[in-house]
Amino acid sequence: MEYPARVITIAGSAAGGSAGIQADLKTFQELDVYGMSVVTAIVGRHPKTNKNVHPQTIEAIEAQFETAMKQVGMDALKTGMLFSKEVIEVVAGLIKESTIESVVIDPVMVGKMDSKLLKEDAIEAMKKRLIPLATIITPNIPEARFLLDDRPITNVEELKQAAIDLYELGSKFVLVKGGRLEGPAIDVLYDGQNLTLFEAPRIDTVNTSGAGCTYSAAIAAYLAKGTTVEKAVEQAKQFVTTAINHGFTYTEMVGPTYHASQRKYGDAFQIKVEKTN
Numbered sequence: 001m002e003y004p005a006r007v008i009t010i011a012g013s014a015a016g017g018s019a020g021i022q023a024d025l026k027t028f029q030e031l032d033v034y035g036m037s038v039v040t041a042i043v044g045r046h047p048k049t050n051k052n053v054h055p056q057t058i059e060a061i062e063a064q065f066e067t068a069m070k071q072v073g074m075d076a077l078k079t080g081m082l083f084s085k086e087v088i089e090v091v092a093g094l095i096k097e098s099t100i101e102s103v104v105i106d107p108v109m110v111g112k113m114d115s116k117l118l119k120e121d122a123i124e125a126m127k128k129r130l131i132p133l134a135t136i137i138t139p140n141i142p143e144a145r146f147l148l149d150d151r152p153i154t155n156v157e158e159l160k161q162a163a164i165d166l167y168e169l170g171s172k173f174v175l176v177k178g179g180r181l182e183g184p185a186i187d188v189l190y191d192g193q194n195l196t197l198f199e200a201p202r203i204d205t206v207n208t209s210g211a212g213c214t215y216s217a218a219i220a221a222y223l224a225k226g227t228t229v230e231k232a233v234e235q236a237k238q239f240v241t242t243a244i245n246h247g248f249t250y251t252e253m254v255g256p257t258y259h260a261s262q263r264k265y266g267d268a269f270q271i272k273v274e275k276t277n
């Protein structure tokens, strides 16, 4: 029997099941990789105190990573919500000590329902300690702006320039997501030389909670299987677009993307891939 490739997510637990660790593990399962997790924080609003982020201790984070490494091992790793500079520094140390080849850093900062998922004083550690270790980083426009001293990004040309400038932070690839722009959903990939645009049709829905987590988890899953970065982004975008297309909600709140949709409905979107300059 050929065993599935192994992927670990280091991220926050999203109680509603749409984002964070939950979205990552659902994505891993759909893409037939062996999923593992390190929970950095538990996100869920306490009914009495209203407190919604419950960070885990450094000891707990290290213990989870160590267990997964010893029990299974890892072909790829992705990070999501890390919350504090202390956690970023520990995670950077764990990545450096390991021999994991594919590292996807999703620089999660704010949730779609405005939960604060990264402390402001952690952005410098993200830039200096973690991003240089990444195979690929996957910021959306607000995250790209935080990493680029709040420069506005309002069109595809500015998206491309943001990818070029973010490359200076030291990752091998930069993927800036243009999901917030009007028109088709265009993301830009930059590898230090080539700019590649990935375009999907815009889907008219508000149910995109966890779309970013799902996308970066799918990229990590394809990289773990040995896919090239460019092909991994294309296939992951196909997966997340299909999941967004079948997104739904059980309540009046923003709902999840539907992770099972590519398998269940088989109507995956074709992604337009265009090399540009």
Ligand SMILES: Nc1ncnc2c1ncn2[C@@H]1O[C@H](COP(=O)(O)OP(=O)(O)OP(=O)(O)O)[C@@H](O)[C@H]1O
Binding pocket: 140, 141, 142, 177, 178, 179, 180, 185, 186, 187, 200, 201, 202, 203, 204, 205, 208, 210, 211, 212, 213, 215, 237, 240, 241, 244
């Ligand atoms: N309505 C949509 N229709 C199709 N694709 C979308 C839509 N919204 C987002 N996407 C795409 O889904 C993927 C994940 O997007 P993600 O949610 O992380 O980024 P974003 O939409 O740019 O930012 P944010 O999370 O802040 O809304 C990206 O490829 C993005 O282009």
Ligand SMILES: Cc1ncc(COP(=O)(O)O)c(N)n1
Binding pocket: 011, 012, 013, 014, 019, 020, 021, 043, 080, 081, 108, 110, 111, 112, 113, 117, 208, 209, 210, 211, 212, 213, 214
């Ligand atoms: C614990 C946790 N991690 C990440 C996100 C971001 O989700 P999205 O993919 O919608 O930006 C979230 N809402 N909660």
